[in-house]
Amino acid sequence: MIVLSIFLVLGVSTIFWSLAGLVRLTGEEWWRVQGLSSRIRGWIALLRGGKVPIPRRQRARHRSKGVRIYPANVAVLVAAHNEALVIRETILAAAALVPRRNIHVVSDMSTDDTAAIARAAGVKVLDLEPNRGKAGALAAGIAHFDLCRRFKVVLLLDADTRPTPDYLETGLPLFDDPTVVAVAGRAKSIMSPAPPTAIGRFLVAYRERLYIVVQLLLKYGQAAQGANVVSIVPGFASMYRTSALAKIEVLAPGLVIEDFNMTFEIHAKKLGRIAFHPSAAVAYTQDPDNLKDYIKQVRRWILGFWQTVRRHGLQFSRFWFVLGLYIVELIASCLFFVLLVPAFLLSSLAAVEVWIFGNRSEVFIFLSGVLRPQDVLIGVFLPDLFLTVLAAVTMRSPRFLLLAPFFPLMRILDAVICLQVLPRAYSANSSGVWVSPVRRIQREPQEIATPGPSVVRTG
Incomplete structure (x- = not known):
């Protein structure tokens, strides 16, 4: 066990x-x-x-090597819905990477000043009505601005994402390999300044740990040249070669998010390799700092994954073989975490019945040994602690260790959400129409400082 x-x-x-x-x-x-x-x-x-x-x-x-791609050959595309509080700073961050004429903003039926602020910043703007959702806005922007003909690479950027100043300097060389059609950006959480509440600081730390585990322990190996089985090119800040982007069905009906589908399209159509390196194409994002927004975001992510699996099915290739094994493992892991607390309580009650009240029946003896405290310590907390130690070392932040006993509880919550949304992926379609979360003003971290006033971040 x-x-x-x-x-x-x-x-x-x-x-x-x-x-x-x-x-x-x-x-x-x-x-x-x-x-x-x-x-x-x-x-x-x-x-x-x-x-x-x-x-x-x-x-x-x-x-x-292929032809070297320079920042002048890169278009930035930002899909935004009611992002007046953040769009200006996003444009400033993008303008540090490419000329402003290369920046394109799609205002998806915004009812605030998103479009006006973007125009005042000197970038190209497309107003959409009605609300099409992020995928619809991206597809419309790619077509309207003719990006696949005019540029060699398109950087898809969320309205609240801050790419590092060396994002293109480190990311574009990965396209020197002509077989690379997409560069997956590396996500980092904004850790400073910390959220104002204890639960907020805990949630952001847990998300940063997830980024470290997924990107360093999983995606780095999956992106090796002989593997090419990366399952997600995150839509928050990633790049696509336009020759491949033109063949991707960005707007796929019935999906709540677009990035899983765009990644699966690359594998299904055998368009080329997905590159990823932990030191390349780094961008910072603010993650939810309250439980309601956290649950809402995780539900969308997982639902989008299951919907994309439903849409594409399982095919005969290395990627789909790896994906199938992962799905089996994911469901088994979710069931394990969902049943962890009930099984431990049942085993503990049986142990009390056997050792304190002297009930020596075979049923109680068996149940008392199903999940003992030492099993939970060695089999659950210590392996999970290893992941936390990795995050603490990577971030050079010992405070991660103080939160380690509570991280398994978040994994139980994630498992519940994962199993809860699975039936929805096969019983209903999503319109893709989005509602932006509440934003809050927050000081920008030093690593990604750009000129201008205080940066507005996601709430």
């Missing part, structure tokens, strides 16, 4: 792809060292007046 619990808590997929990520990291470090030694040899040769030889593998890599 302990071994099974460990695998369900950590995840078989997480363990496997973490190992694949280690192999990838080892290879990258080896070539980095080889490149360094080659440069040292080149410097010595130059000092001696000779020519600098290019290693055979490096020559082959140069031949295989």
Whole structure:
């Protein structure tokens, strides 16, 4: 039972792809060292007046590279619905990456000053009516502004996302590989300033831990050149090569979110590779800091995943084989966490009946050993603590450890939501029409500072 619990808590997929990520990291470090030694040899040769030889593998890599893409070739597309409080700062952040003429805002039936603020900022604006939802707004913007013909890459940016100043500097080189058609951005939570409430700080810390686990232990290995099984190119800040974007059905009917579907389209149509690297294309986002918004967001994410699985089904390819195994593991893990508390209480009551009241019946003896306290400690809390330690080390923030005992409770909540929305994905369609969350003004983190007044962030 302990071994099974460990695998369900950590995840078989997480363990496997973490190992694949280690192999990838080892290879990258080896070539980095080889490149360094080659440069040292080149410097010595130059000092001696000779020519600098290019290693055979490096020559082959140069031949295989595609055409370098520069920021001038990148369009930024922002879909917005009632985002007057945040759109100006989003445009400022985007303008630090590309010329303002490359920035396009689609105001999806906004009833506030979203469109007026965007026009005043000097970017291209499209007003839509009626409300089409994010996917509809993106599809309309791509077509109206003719982005796939005019640009080589489109950066899809949420209205409350702040890309780092080196977002394109680190992300565009991944397109040097001509087989790469999408670059998945790396998400980071804005941790400072902290939310005003204790529950808010806890929720943001838990979400940051999730980002670290998914991106470092799972996605990094899945994006290895020999794998290419990334299941999500997040819509908050990611890039698409326009030659592939033109073939993606952005507006798919019946889906509550678009990014899972766009990713599945890449795999289904065999358009190319999805690239991801933890140090490339980094962007900051503010996550929900109250339980109501958290539940609403998680429900949308998970419902969107199940709806996309329903739409595409399972096909015969490496991606769908990996996806099928993940779905089995996901359902098993959710059932485990949902039943964890009832099973522990039942086992504890049976143990009390056996050891205190002396009831030695086979049923009570069996139940008392189903989920003992040591099983929960070793099989649940310690594996989950490992994930928290990883987050604490990565973030260089020991305070994550203080919250560690409560994180499993959030995993139970996530599991309940996951199983709850599963039937909805197969019984009803979603219109995709969106309602923006309540925004609040918040100081921008130092890492992504841009000129202008205080930045407005998501509430």
